[in-house]
Amino acid sequence: MVGGAVRDRLLGLPVQDRDWVVVGATPEAMLAAGYTAVGKDFPVFLHPKTHEEYALARTERKTARGYHGFEFRTAPDVTLEQDLQRRDLTINAIAEDETGRLVDPYGGVQDLQAKVLRHVSDAFVEDPVRILRLARFAARFVDFSVAAETLMLMRHMVEQGEVDALVPERVWQELSRGLMEARPSRMFEVLRSCGALVRILPEVDRLWGVPQRAEYHPEVDTGMHLMMVLDMSARLQANLPTRFACLCHDLGKGTTPEELLPRHLGHEARSVDLLRELCQRLRVPNDCRELAEVVAREHGNIHRSGDMRAAALVRLLERCDGLRKPSRFADALLACECDARGRLGLEHDAYAPRPRLLRVLQAVQSVPTAELAEAAVARGLKGPQIAQVIHQARVEAVATLMGEAQELGGGS
Ligand SMILES: Nc1ccn([C@@H]2O[C@H](COP(=O)(O)OP(=O)(O)OP(=O)(O)O)[C@@H](O)[C@H]2O)c(=O)n1
Numbered sequence: 001m002v003g004g005a006v007r008d009r010l011l012g013l014p015v016q017d018r019d020w021v022v023v024g025a026t027p028e029a030m031l032a033a034g035y036t037a038v039g040k041d042f043p044v045f046l047h048p049k050t051h052e053e054y055a056l057a058r059t060e061r062k063t064a065r066g067y068h069g070f071e072f073r074t075a076p077d078v079t080l081e082q083d084l085q086r087r088d089l090t091i092n093a094i095a096e097d098e099t100g101r102l103v104d105p106y107g108g109v110q111d112l113q114a115k116v117l118r119h120v121s122d123a124f125v126e127d128p129v130r131i132l133r134l135a136r137f138a139a140r141f142v143d144f145s146v147a148a149e150t151l152m153l154m155r156h157m158v159e160q161g162e163v164d165a166l167v168p169e170r171v172w173q174e175l176s177r178g179l180m181e182a183r184p185s186r187m188f189e190v191l192r193s194c195g196a197l198v199r200i201l202p203e204v205d206r207l208w209g210v211p212q213r214a215e216y217h218p219e220v221d222t223g224m225h226l227m228m229v230l231d232m233s234a235r236l237q238a239n240l241p242t243r244f245a246c247l248c249h250d251l252g253k254g255t256t257p258e259e260l261l262p263r264h265l266g267h268e269a270r271s272v273d274l275l276r277e278l279c280q281r282l283r284v285p286n287d288c289r290e291l292a293e294v295v296a297r298e299h300g301n302i303h304r305s306g307d308m309r310a311a312a313l314v315r316l317l318e319r320c321d322g323l324r325k326p327s328r329f330a331d332a333l334l335a336c337e338c339d340a341r342g343r344l345g346l347e348h349d350a351y352a353p354r355p356r357l358l359r360v361l362q363a364v365q366s367v368p369t370a371e372l373a374e375a376a377v378a379r380g381l382k383g384p385q386i387a388q389v390i391h392q393a394r395v396e397a398v399a400t401l402m403g404e405a406q407e408l409g410g411g412s
Contacts, residue, residue, distance in 0.1 A: 229342030
């Protein structure tokens with residue numbers, strides 16, 4: 001057994017998938033033993049009963065830049081130690097045999113104890129995805145540090161242009177997984193410290209050093225704010241689209257004209273433009289992009305919605321398409337809560353717009369649209385007039401809700 005399963009068992013974490021390495025075998029022998037071949041890129045087989053993955057021990061050699069530039073060798077004489085040597089991190093290069101004996105030629109157990117993410121060998125450079133993987137592991141194992149020599153090696157790889165050759169799908173795959181970890185900020189900090197962030201996400205990298213108004217943002221720095229927002233999204237167990245929306249909500253602050261700073265007039269619209277480009281480049285899935293657009297465009301309005309009257313609240317809801325997409329609207333509100341609480345000293349503040357706007361949504365949902373439309377038709381009204389009748393009924397429902405809330409004590 002190798003890789004994540006051994007690592008997680010030693011860390012006392014639940015083991016998800018078990019991967020196995022087979023030494024001394026050939027593909028023919030595996031097939032004869034009843035295994036099914038599944039590997040597209042490498043000789044990997046599924047166990048006939050457990051369906052766990054069994055890979056033939058292999059060595060790898062880089063032949064060209066990027067993800068596909070690989071050549072590998074499997075043969076019955078490739079040893080377990082050789083197979084472990086071509087792996088990314090020492091903590092992922094421990095093997096365990098069927099009796100529970102560990103094979104750990106590269107000090108993985110020691111690094112687990114010392115909580116260090118360290119590359120196994122120079123073979124690390126052969127796969128630039130490993131930079132992203134390491135950053136993602138830093139976001140998961142929040143008390144692990146990156147070995148100085150590994151950071152140096154990653155810097156060197158970035159300087160050599162390795163990160164530029166990564167295919168968008170792989171970048172997104174790792175970024176999205178890292179966003180879902182316990183402390184996403186650590187992924188971005190690692191990527192930033194080795195110089196990879198500016199290559200992969202220049203519009204994010206640019207936010208460090210950009211000031212914001214201290215009365216709203218006690219942490220001042222936009223990059224720091226962004227990291228706090230992302231970690232808040234993890235703390236509040238937000239889903240991927242919400243975390244991605246958090247990542248993109250303030251991109252426009254990176255292109256605010258110098259003379260406006262620390263104010264960021266119009267940053268919402270600039271964020272939308274920048275995130276569209278980013279999504280196209282990395283082939284980000286539509287659900288992530290669509291939520292990110294809503295949040296980037298409307299987060300300021302949602303924060304200020306406490307001052308809005310019923311008509312403005314209904315317009316806000318309609319702009320967010322909240323009636324047709326109520327769960328996306330709820331995600332947008334959660335992203336806004338992360339934004340509000342991802343500020344120095346404000347982490348524990350209640351965020352009133354979220355429950356309030358959820359109640360507004362409910363009130364609007366309770367308006368009997370079909371009946372109103374039917375009645376309006378019967379009165380001889382036409383398209384835009386019918387829409388106006390419905391809009392008006394929604395505004396009244398929200399006004400009633402707000403009146404009630406005030407009577408109940410303060411319009412929270
Ligand atoms: N670019 C990569 C991908 C994988 N591996 C090796 O293959 C193993 C299995 O990879 P994978 O299943 O992707 O990751 P896990 O380490 O199991 O981590 P996770 O818990 O995120 O699945 C890793 O442990 C590592 O030894 C590697 O060296 N380089």
